[in-house]
Amino acid sequence: MNVLITAIFQIVIFLVIAAIVFAFIKATLKNAKFLNGNVIMSLMAGYVAILLISLIYTYTIPTEASDMTTKQAHVITENFYNIVNNGGNIADVEGVSFDAEWNFPFAGDLLDINTILPNDDHVYTWVVVEKNENLHDEIQIKRYITPYVVDEIDYTDLVPKPTLELQNDRLTIKYSRRSEIRLVKFHKEFTITQFTDEKMFDDYDSSWSANLLHIQVPGNVKVKADESVNLQRR
The missing domain is CATH 1.20.58 (Methane Monooxygenase Hydroxylase; Chain G, domain 1)
Incomplete structure (x- = not known):
C-alpha cells in the first residue's frame, strides 16, 4: 500500500x-x-x-530509527566506563547487555591471556578479571557491550564477537577483520530545506561502543596478559 x-x-x-x-x-x-x-x-x-x-x-518516505538515540548511547557508554573503573557491578549497568558467554574447564593456577589480531590492525581488549571463591575447576567469561548507534539507527548487533579458545593454561582471544558498514544518507531537497533549519550538507552522528570481557576465575588462579590486553583486576 x-x-x-x-x-x-x-x-x-x-x-x-x-x-x-x-x-x-x-x-x-x-x-x-x-x-x-x-x-x-x-x-x-x-x-x-x-x-x-x-x-x-x-512524510510518505519510510524511515528507520531505533529507540536508542546517539546521545543516550553516549551517556550509557560513559556511565559504563565510570562504574567499571570504580569497581561497580558490571551486570547492573542500565543499557548494557552481554551478547556472548563462554565456560571452560580449568584446573591450573595460572591463566595466560593472549590475543591474535588481524594483519595491520590494533585492538586493545578490555578485560576485567574477578576472583570467585565459589568457582572450582572452571572459568566463566561474558562479553558486555554498550549500544553502537549511528544517526539514530542501532548497529550493535553488527559489532563482531571475538573467538575464545583455551588450551592448557593459555586463553587465546581471536579477532576477525573489522566489520565495514557503508552508509548512504538522504536529505530533503532545497524546496523543503529552504523553509526549515536543516542543513543542505550535514554530518552523521555516531556513538562509540565499549566492549568488555568479564572473566571470573577460581580464587587460587593468577592471571597475566600480553600487551594488547587492557587488564583490570578485582
Missing part, C-alpha cells in the same frame, strides 16, 4: 512539472513579452504547488 501511494505521488509531481513546463513554452512561443503579470502569477502558483506536493511527499 505504501509503495502504491509513493508511486501515485511521483506521478502527480511529474504531471505538475510537465504542465508548468508546457505552459511556459506555450507562452514563450505565443508572445515574446511573456513575462507579464498573468505568466508570473502562474509560475508562482505552480512553484507553490510543487512545494506543497513535495512537503506532503516527504
Whole structure:
C-alpha cells in the first residue's frame, strides 16, 4: 500500500512539472513579452504547488530509527566506563547487555591471556578479571557491550564477537577483520530545506561502543596478559 501511494505521488509531481513546463513554452512561443503579470502569477502558483506536493511527499518516505538515540548511547557508554573503573557491578549497568558467554574447564593456577589480531590492525581488549571463591575447576567469561548507534539507527548487533579458545593454561582471544558498514544518507531537497533549519550538507552522528570481557576465575588462579590486553583486576 505504501509503495502504491509513493508511486501515485511521483506521478502527480511529474504531471505538475510537465504542465508548468508546457505552459511556459506555450507562452514563450505565443508572445515574446511573456513575462507579464498573468505568466508570473502562474509560475508562482505552480512553484507553490510543487512545494506543497513535495512537503506532503516527504512524510510518505519510510524511515528507520531505533529507540536508542546517539546521545543516550553516549551517556550509557560513559556511565559504563565510570562504574567499571570504580569497581561497580558490571551486570547492573542500565543499557548494557552481554551478547556472548563462554565456560571452560580449568584446573591450573595460572591463566595466560593472549590475543591474535588481524594483519595491520590494533585492538586493545578490555578485560576485567574477578576472583570467585565459589568457582572450582572452571572459568566463566561474558562479553558486555554498550549500544553502537549511528544517526539514530542501532548497529550493535553488527559489532563482531571475538573467538575464545583455551588450551592448557593459555586463553587465546581471536579477532576477525573489522566489520565495514557503508552508509548512504538522504536529505530533503532545497524546496523543503529552504523553509526549515536543516542543513543542505550535514554530518552523521555516531556513538562509540565499549566492549568488555568479564572473566571470573577460581580464587587460587593468577592471571597475566600480553600487551594488547587492557587488564583490570578485582
